[in-house]
Amino acid sequence: MKIIKNGILITPEGEKRADLAIKDSIIAEIGDISPADGDEVYDAGGCYVYPGFIDGHTHLDLEVAGTVTADDFESGTRAAAAGGTTCVVDFATQYKGDTILNALETWKKKAEGKSHCNVAFHMAVCDWNEKTKADLPALREAGVTSFKVYMAYDTALTDNEILEVLEALRPFGGILGCHCENGALVTELQKAQLAEGHTEPRWHPLSRPAEVEAEAVNRFCYLGALAGMPVNIVHLSTKLGLEEIRAARKRGQTVYVESCPQYMLLDDSNYSRPGFEGAKYVCSPPLRSKEDIRALKEAVLAGEIDTIATDHCSFSYAGQKIAGKDDFTKIPNGAPGIEHRPAVMMKIFGDSLKPADYCRLMSENPARIFGMYPKKGALLTGSDADITVWDPADVWTVRAAEMQQNVDYTPFEGMEMPGRAKYVFVNGILAAECGRPTGATAGRYVCR
């Protein structure tokens, strides 16, 4: 057995000073454990022992605008594990003309045999038709309980189609997330900027103002109300959007909300960096104002945000972002973060959130909402041995040159981080130690 000694466990009943034993891929025992001959002992003195962190929103090996994300499942899950994440929920994407069952197979193959952490898939439904609808029960059988639709990009569905998806998911309790931006408005606002000769990255946020998100959040909430279904708002970035969510909850609706660290640490002044540097921060929704940041942080502290994910979607600055040098609308949208989320969250919130809160936002809630609890998201006997031993005394500085993410920059460059994952176990196998991967590819497809 592997025994984690002397740590403070973050359990569903609260903090507990105890040891934890791993047998094969399962948590075998929690308590006062004396190692026997042949047991491997890991010292967690001064550390918190979390159920492995889950990143509920990543894009690995995804084709976007004629290019492919810099991170595939090998480098992406290696980076995730190095930073303390033991499971990612990526998006299998159904392209026009494809079936959702084939899309799942395609994405499972991309991850197979090379994942350093566990991988589950949401299904991004981009071609809604009778066949897609008929395939839903089989997809559920194949382990998919969560879905996503877009209101923007060429993957967008119409309002009517989104309503039909919601209704079709009701019989088996699937949860639908939505990329809430009014795509038609974005297209017009982009055209207006370009017509003025505004081609630099700093015009990107002005083509996707807060109202564009808030309107879409409001619309998606009402579609959920019409269908009598809960909804999941992904990557919330604005105070205006938050107000729409509060209104829907006040009406009695169940609205789950995800936000990301970048929307609570980095503001839109980054788009005005000299030269083309602003392109590094071009993601959608864009980075927002200081006032939005304040509102989102208050919402996290008030318990109004359910999950924190990354929306990791990496493109290299030199080779990929550069495609939009003369037109900001051609910059591939997305930023890297899969490696740094737990540390960045703790940098943002420090002691104003307790370990139990970090556990809830980054492990327990994603496990519950996406159908993995209590196999994942909880330190319990019988749960999967996905475990992150977090050392709050290991202060370090983020450097792109030293990270695992396969991309040439990080928006968190040079920032000092208050703590780091000392040991990261994936299915009972040590996947990373002090930020360095062990090379073990113990990740499995999570059939939910």
Ligand SMILES: [Zn+2]
């Ligand atoms: Zn995304």
